[in-house]
Amino acid sequence: MQARLTDDGIDVVVCFKPEHSFYITGFSPIIYSQPMIAILTPNHEPIMLVHALRDEHSRSSSWVRDIRLFGAWGDKKTAGADWQTALTSILHELGVADKKIGVEEEFISITCRRQLEDMLPKAEFVDVSQLIERCRLTKDPDEVLHARVAARIADVGMEAAIAALREGGTERDVCVTAMHEMNKFWAGRYPNVEVCDFGSFEGGVHNGLWVWALSGPRTFLNCDNPTQRRPLRGETVSLLSWTVANGMHAEIERTVAIGPLPDVSKRALDIILEIREEVDELMKPGTPWRDLFEKTRERLESLGYGTHTPGRIGHSIGLGAHERASIDAKSRLVLEPGMIVTLEPHIRIPSVCQTQISDTVLITDTGREYLTIATGGYIEI
Amino acid sequence: MQARLTDDGIDVVVCFKPEHSFYITGFSPIIYSQPMIAILTPNHEPIMLVHALRDEHSRSSSWVRDIRLFGAWGDKKTAGADWQTALTSILHELGVADKKIGVEEEFISITCRRQLEDMLPKAEFVDVSQLIERCRLTKDPDEVLHARVAARIADVGMEAAIAALREGGTERDVCVTAMHEMNKFWAGRYPNVEVCDFGSFEGGVHNGLWVWALSGPRTFLNCDNPTQRRPLRGETVSLLSWTVANGMHAEIERTVAIGPLPDVSKRALDIILEIREEVDELMKPGTPWRDLFEKTRERLESLGYGTHTPGRIGHSIGLGAHERASIDAKSRLVLEPGMIVTLEPHIRIPSVCQTQISDTVLITDTGREYLTIATGGYIEI
Structure with a gap:
């Protein structure tokens, strides 16, 4: 999948679909009432963003080493009170907040897309639904x-x-x-x-x-x-x-x-x-x-x-x-x-x-x- | 829900989310690889649009009497080769194709929304996610x-x-x-x-x-x-x-x-x-x-x-x-x-x-x- 991102000039992919975030991280939170987001660039190891209540669970299940948290849960330190804040800061850290960002247009909701656009006004969004499905084949x-x-x-x-x-x-x-x-x-x-x-x-x-x-x-x-x-x-x-x-x-x-x-x-x-x-x-x-x-x-x-x-x-x-x-x-x-x-x-x-x-x-x-x-x-x- | 549609001046609601289409029709196809669409106006009985292969199953399970089919399946007569064609024709028949149409913006994908806009260029789309959830409460x-x-x-x-x-x-x-x-x-x-x-x-x-x-x-x-x-x-x-x-x-x-x-x-x-x-x-x-x-x-x-x-x-x-x-x-x-x-x-x-x-x-x-x-x-x- 990283090779295909390079081929298509995509700087980062942000996955919300359970099958896709699992594909990249090997982690299923089982309950998806809070989003579980996988972030993949052509060159970095994948990053996983989960609600703080999934901290222990994600660490015990995933092969991803770079796990970030959002939300509030006891005394856990998180990257933001909500996933939007945390994701924005991660994409800025990766230097891709104003670049070409792959999203699952066949999956994410209109509301979610609107939030992404508000968070990342300089980004160019492209659909990676088919790219991911082809990799999964x-x-x-x-x-x-x-x-x-x-x-x-x-x-x-x-x-x-x-x-x-x-x-x-x-x-x-x-x-x-x-x-x-x-x-x-x-x-x-x-x-x-x-x-x-x-x-x-x-x-x-x-x-x-x-x-x-x-x-x-x-x-x-x-x-x-x-x-x-x-x-x-x-x-x-x-x-x-x-x-x-x-x-x-x-x-x-x-x-x-x-x-x-x-x-x-x-x-x-x-x-x-x-x-x-x-x-x-x-x-x-x-x-x-x-x-x-x-x-x-x-x-x-x-x-x-x-x-x-x-x-x-x-x-x-x-x-x-x-x-x-x-x-x-x-x-x-x-x-x-x-x-x-x-x-x-x-x-x-x-x-x-x-x-x-x-x-x-x-x-x-x-x-x-x-x-x-x-x-x-x-x-x- | 029909009363709330009237209050909000919404002419028709088109539901794709499984929990919502079930709420309106009482039918779960169990497998959602083809969309199962519930159509509700303030004044009509609900209409259900399912793939032709779900014909017998939907008729045996739902309280909805007006069931329409799409797709191809043996010799079944359908309202269109795909759901887009069938749904468009139903909304024209109801006289609401150019009216205020409620959709689940918190659920339907960007691709789905784009298809709806192409099919119904004169419609005004409004979000009914919260309205439906309030009814379900x-x-x-x-x-x-x-x-x-x-x-x-x-x-x-x-x-x-x-x-x-x-x-x-x-x-x-x-x-x-x-x-x-x-x-x-x-x-x-x-x-x-x-x-x-x-x-x-x-x-x-x-x-x-x-x-x-x-x-x-x-x-x-x-x-x-x-x-x-x-x-x-x-x-x-x-x-x-x-x-x-x-x-x-x-x-x-x-x-x-x-x-x-x-x-x-x-x-x-x-x-x-x-x-x-x-x-x-x-x-x-x-x-x-x-x-x-x-x-x-x-x-x-x-x-x-x-x-x-x-x-x-x-x-x-x-x-x-x-x-x-x-x-x-x-x-x-x-x-x-x-x-x-x-x-x-x-x-x-x-x-x-x-x-x-x-x-x-x-x-x-x-x-x-x-x-x-x-x-x-x-x-x-």
Whole structure:
């Protein structure tokens, strides 16, 4: 990211978006009711500006050594009573208060932008939303390590969910049981892994290990909280296991058949499983993302499912469960080692059936590696 | 809210913030990777604009009858290929495209605002952030009902956490056990309650029932993911149980003593419990929020804890776990029936001890009602 700032002649970046400030600092305060600001120049180590009440927490979690405080908290010395004062003084200290300042125009509010303009009347503001997202697309070894952990936990959730479904559970039985198995696995196995997620400014996400289940006609809702509904024979159940480990996300999704399926549903599942294998052969460095989508579209059209082609067949995953980049017809990206994407072509025939199969896949130097490896293929119980 | 729009001469409000669009529509798509827009005029029923893939989900969840779609999804008919086109056409249809349009300046991004200005060149945009937050402050009977459910689940989590601590568990044992008890209680008891929370634009929060535990020196972190640390005799443990039920939040927090405490910690806890009782007497309609804070400050100062006075002693809670309004020295609010606040005066003596006791309290016509009622007072195990 520092190299890109140099290329673009940007003197400093000021990040407010939780995923972005975490990207630069490795710190999530969990609760974002006070801003957590990451400051990056092309040449300095990153600086982190947090509310004084996050002093101990940030020091215990971040790799950033230059941590500044704002606000009032007991007898702590801070750089200003509010973040505006503290940030202004830091940017003056860095000599960039009247230079080219990168901000997240796709994220920060109008109010925040107005405050920045008032604080820094001589600065030139430029949008760095896309620059940061492009950097995030390719994961470093540390991020891949955490994605692997997230995938292991997601696999445990999926296996537990399938087992609970086999026991005849309701949607809620399946989710509650599977989430508990994931939590126990995480709690015992990974002492240094945090599973908190990025929440809204009004809340914090303390535990981001989730399994969802949608049965029968409810599969068409795509996502919903589980109910007390018990799946019926001949229906499918969409199982979704979503996890986070030290900021990195993984997802695995499976469609499970309850007993033999009607032909139309069975055929849709078989076709999607075939298409996945064909798309899989393209999953290697150098393949345009668009080609993965076009392969899916061609196959669906040739088999008579053209009107049910989805808008995309996967997306980048990392610090976001849904990062911006989609595997769709408009993508101009090319697969590179270190990218992590979900692979999820679906068939959705309204009121008839809907498949929901996804894996988290790492692009390697020579091909791809499935990070999620729980039971796949055609699953019937 | 419609009355306030009339008072302020605002012709339409367009809400993007998840908590706000839920406030108007009762619908959370859980995943916000596509915007979910609520449109409210002083005289019409609300209109909801969602991506076509949320069609079934929104119809099954919302009280709004006028649901419009954007995007492409199978053979669904939509009002436009993107939200911008669809929203523009709706505002023209309502006859307000060139009128006074309320937007959330404290939330929507610079990019979003620029798009709105391009779409609606003749409109006058005004900020409605504060107007909406003021409306949210006073809860209606339906919101109170859901807050009660959230509080019941939070109580179950707290009792389970205290029990797990009694068994000698680590921070993680306590959290994992207590979250599972909450989930089982919810799953069996509340068929019509959803426990999904509002997440970021890159993720969705599927299950928002959380218990946190911070032991010994870790209490000073205020919030952190639980570790494998086992509390030691003479330490305190901060237990935090946070829940959500159909969008409404509750929190209960307790400080638990492991065996007899050193005098300094015991005294701090005793004093906070006393102060809570004194502040409690003021919890009724007509009391300025500031008075609750000042009462706490006076008492802490008179007892020699003046330098450890917190910045606030509670906050509004509802569709946000932390709504904007704080119980602090600057507040100009007055308690009204239907307000729900957390009551949480703390003493924090750096490196020595920190109390963490909070309840969710409803202001009634004549006084207050504690919605969270799990074990309180001085808790020693």
